[in-house]
Amino acid sequence: MTHEIAVIPGDGIGQEVTPAAVEVLEALDPEFTFTEAEAGDAVAEKTGKALPEETYELAASADATLFGAAGETAADVILPLRDAVDSFVNVRPAKAYPGVDAVRPETDLVFLRENTEGVYAGHEDRLTEDVATLTRVTTQSASRQLAEFACEYVDSDGFTIAHKANVMRETDGLFRDTVAAVAEERGVATDEVLMDAFATRVCLDPTQFDVVACPNLAGDVLSDLAAGLVGGLGLLPSANIGEQRALFEPVHGTAPDIAGEGVANPAATIISAAMLLEYLDYGEEADAVHAAVESTLAEGPRTPDLGGDASTSDVTNAIIDQL
Amino acid sequence: MTHEIAVIPGDGIGQEVTPAAVEVLEALDPEFTFTEAEAGDAVAEKTGKALPEETYELAASADATLFGAAGETAADVILPLRDAVDSFVNVRPAKAYPGVDAVRPETDLVFLRENTEGVYAGHEDRLTEDVATLTRVTTQSASRQLAEFACEYVDSDGFTIAHKANVMRETDGLFRDTVAAVAEERGVATDEVLMDAFATRVCLDPTQFDVVACPNLAGDVLSDLAAGLVGGLGLLPSANIGEQRALFEPVHGTAPDIAGEGVANPAATIISAAMLLEYLDYGEEADAVHAAVESTLAEGPRTPDLGGDASTSDVTNAIIDQL
Ligand SMILES: CC(C)[C@H](C(=O)O)[C@@H](O)C(=O)O
Ligand SMILES: CC(C)[C@H](C(=O)O)[C@@H](O)C(=O)O
Numbered sequence: 001m002t003h004e005i006a007v008i009p010g011d012g013i014g015q016e017v018t019p020a021a022v023e024v025l026e027a028l029d030p031e032f033t034f035t036e037a038e039a040g041d042a043v044a045e046k047t048g049k050a051l052p053e054e055t056y057e058l059a060a061s062a063d064a065t066l067f068g069a070a071g072e073t074a075a076d077v078i079l080p081l082r083d084a085v086d087s088f089v090n091v092r093p094a095k096a097y098p099g100v101d102a103v104r105p106e107t108d109l110v111f112l113r114e115n116t117e118g119v120y121a122g123h124e125d126r127l128t129e130d131v132a133t134l135t136r137v138t139t140q141s142a143s144r145q146l147a148e149f150a151c152e153y154v155d156s157d158g159f160t161i162a163h164k165a166n167v168m169r170e171t172d173g174l175f176r177d178t179v180a181a182v183a184e185e186r187g188v189a190t191d192e193v194l195m196d197a198f199a200t201r202v203c204l205d206p207t208q209f210d211v212v213a214c215p216n217l218a219g220d221v222l223s224d225l226a227a228g229l230v231g232g233l234g235l236l237p238s239a240n241i242g243e244q245r246a247l248f249e250p251v252h253g254t255a256p257d258i259a260g261e262g263v264a265n266p267a268a269t270i271i272s273a274a275m276l277l278e279y280l281d282y283g284e285e286a287d288a289v290h291a292a293v294e295s296t297l298a299e300g301p302r303t304p305d306l307g308g309d310a311s312t313s314d315v316t317n318a319i320i321d322q323l
Numbered sequence: 324m325t326h327e328i329a330v331i332p333g334d335g336i337g338q339e340v341t342p343a344a345v346e347v348l349e350a351l352d353p354e355f356t357f358t359e360a361e362a363g364d365a366v367a368e369k370t371g372k373a374l375p376e377e378t379y380e381l382a383a384s385a386d387a388t389l390f391g392a393a394g395e396t397a398a399d400v401i402l403p404l405r406d407a408v409d410s411f412v413n414v415r416p417a418k419a420y421p422g423v424d425a426v427r428p429e430t431d432l433v434f435l436r437e438n439t440e441g442v443y444a445g446h447e448d449r450l451t452e453d454v455a456t457l458t459r460v461t462t463q464s465a466s467r468q469l470a471e472f473a474c475e476y477v478d479s480d481g482f483t484i485a486h487k488a489n490v491m492r493e494t495d496g497l498f499r500d501t502v503a504a505v506a507e508e509r510g511v512a513t514d515e516v517l518m519d520a521f522a523t524r525v526c527l528d529p530t531q532f533d534v535v536a537c538p539n540l541a542g543d544v545l546s547d548l549a550a551g552l553v554g555g556l557g558l559l560p561s562a563n564i565g566e567q568r569a570l571f572e573p574v575h576g577t578a579p580d581i582a583g584e585g586v587a588n589p590a591a592t593i594i595s596a597a598m599l600l601e602y603l604d605y606g607e608e609a610d611a612v613h614a615a616v617e618s619t620l621a622e623g624p625r626t627p628d629l630g631g632d633a634s635t636s637d638v639t640n641a642i643i644d645q646l
Contacts, residue, residue, distance in 0.1 A: 075489040103426060103526050124493035132493040135458040164540070166398045170447035170455040196547040203426050203526070203551025217487070224519040225548055228526025 002031040003280050006062035008055060010077065011040035012254025013264035014068020020266035020316040021066060021273040027320045028285045030277070035062070039077045040070035040254075050076040059084040059247060064276050067249040068269065074253065082115055085247045087240035088145045090115040090219060091153075091275070092251065094226035094236060099298040100306060104229040107206040111226070112153060113219025114146045114175070115240060120216045138171040138215070140178050147182035149241070150213045158189030159211040162198045162218055175215050199225060227251060234305050235297070237271035239279065246279050248272040258304070262311050265303040267293055270319060292322035325354045326603050329385035331378060333400065334363035335577025336587035337391020343589035343639040344389060344596040350643045351608045353600070358385070362400045363393035363577075373399040382407040382570060387599050390572040391592065397576065405438055408570045410563035411468045413438040413542060414476075414598070415574065417549035417559055422621040423629060427552040430529040434549065435476065436542025437469045437498070438563060443539045461494040461538070463501050470505035472564070473536045481512030482534040485521045485541055498538050522548060550574060557628050558620070560594035562602065569602050571595040581627070585634050588626040590616055593642060615645035 005025070009018035022034060037055040044050040050073035059065045059081050070077040082090070090113040096102040122134040150159050161179050165172040176192060183190045193201070195218045201208060202222070206229055214222060227233045236251035250268030258264055274289035296318045302308025303315055328348070332341035345357060360378040367373040373396035382388045382404050393400040405413070413436040419425040445459040473482050484502050488495040499515060506513045516524070518541045524531060525545070529552055537545060550556045559574035573591030581587060597612035619641045625631025626638055
């Protein structure tokens with residue numbers, strides 16, 4: 001079956017690492033057709049819109065989207081794109097790679113972040129000069145959908161629910177209770193941890209945790225914390241999964257300091273492309289990409305962020321050679 | 324001038340570390356009168372109320388309160404107590420001590436956490452079986468009060484504003500803009516960072532930051548993250564500062580696994596007592612306590628959490644001996 005893949009490089013190093021990941025996909029020769037579209041600061045400057053209608057429509061109709069990065073306009077691009085693919089979960093693995101400096105090399109976590117609600121779908125008002133409000137919503141249905149995904153994701157293992165239900169008793173409480181109840185129905189074990197306690201404990205010993213399900217903002221902050229433990233955002237992939245389609249993006253940004261120099265590390269985007277392959281049922285190809293990235297990270301060549309002097313294309317070619 | 328100090332040991336090791344800190348204060352012989360009151364799980368079991376009216380009133384009238392810890396009922400105790408002392412800022416230093424194992428020994432941060440608003444003062448509703456909402460408020464006035472405190476706190480140095488205004492544009496936006504404007508009026512430099520980026524960056528290099536002002540929930544999570552970097556909650560003090568009165572508490576909890584054994588580390592509560600001394604203008608005495616704690620941590624005796632076999636009172640006596 002042919003799959004339509006939308007490719008949205010965006011700004012900065014997005015323009016370098018996204019084509020690199022497409023090269024890797026092409027080398028595997030799956031039945032993909034690629035269509036490119038614009039988003040981000042550059043197109044906003046030209047047209048006034050960071051996310052052109054056509055780009056939204058493309059992501060909303062493609063089987064999968066590969067997104068690079070956006071600059072100042074990141075929130076205006078990525079939040080509607082997550083919506084375009086009807087994504088209910090943001091999957092964020094945070095794993096340290098052998099041969100890469102990490103604060104906590106033993107870190108190997110996956111965050112399953114609720115991707116539709118919380119403050120991200122909050123309604124804000126500036127009521128008076130003094131007062132602004134934000135109303136966030138939590139639903140049983142979104143919590144249930146995340147929980148069902150989590151149960152399938154962990155298979156027979158358990159997972160952890162991170163939340164702040166001691167303060168947000170109704171909203172985070174509903175999230176926690178719903179997720180725990182779904183897991184129990186399905187015979188999947190869960191434990192729970194307050195998000196602040198998680199922040200302390202994951203630094204002290206990240207091996208205490210494995211798969212962590214959380215509300216949207218908690219998932220944002222805690223997965224970025226885990227990124228710090230594995231040595232930075234540079235190597236982290238992510239997947240925004242929906243029922244019909246999905247969007248894959250590196251967690252890093254546009255890296256304006258090195259953009260245009262051809263030395264950006266393509267690994268995070270290439271690993272995101274591996275998650276795309278997995279989503280479209282190319283399991284073997286996905287495994288091959290993961291293995292090729294891992295051995296390239298361990299043996300080189302390496303881009304400057306990892307202490308080497310290789311270019312983006314040196315690394316991309318080395319990965320392709322190992323497929 | 325005589326100062327009235329409320330002492331609320333609470334549950335678990337709160338019953339051991341709070342009297343230890345009072346001993347240290349008594350050894351300095353300031354003009355303090357101490358009045359003890361109950362709060363927490365134990366009193367809730369007896370009376371149905373985790374925070375008895377008399378305890379609230381005592382904290383609301385004393386010059387300063389020293390609080391230990393509460394168990395399951397922590398939120399029902401500490402949130403109203405912060406309110407009792409009209410606290411607008413929670414000061415949370417996170418510093419690694421020489422001789423104490425830390426993930427990032429170079430960490431030396433102070434969080435200034437807005438202490439009245441955000442989701443902590445949120446109004447929650449369970450609208451339908453499916454839907455719960457939370458409305459949080461941010462005011463210019465509370466942001467301004469925090470900012471004024473921050474400017475005095477850093478003196479001529481600058482500080483960092485951590486927020487998530489790219490998503491919470493009105494609420495965190497109002498917070499950020501107000502704090503930045505107040506600092507500018509007063510000639511204090513600020514920079515800003517998104518709270519998720521802060522989580523990554525502080526792991527990679529905590530020396531990038533110094534004093535960090537944040538909204539309530541961000542302050543909760545980011546300061547607990549910093550606690551992880553310095554080796555855990557065990558040594559972290561905190562101060563809830565109001566205009567007329569204040570409340571001081573270790574960041575750690577009740578440690579039920581070791582409660583009653585007389586081996587709890589009293590350092591965090593004793594450092595909190597040093598912050599109390601400072602607040603009441605006993606600057607020299609505060610410095611003496613800080614110095615005595617630091618040298619005891621470096622040279623021992625040490626409680627089991629730091630690899631020693633000393634008791635709470637061994638450590639307390641060692642600190643008192645060095646005053
Ligand atoms: C750009 C921003 C809106 C986004 C988020 O907060 O979700 C980013 O931080 C992320 O985690 O992908
Ligand atoms: C017990 C809880 C309500 C409290 C908070 O979230 O403020 C605690 O985590 C803290 O940081 O003091």
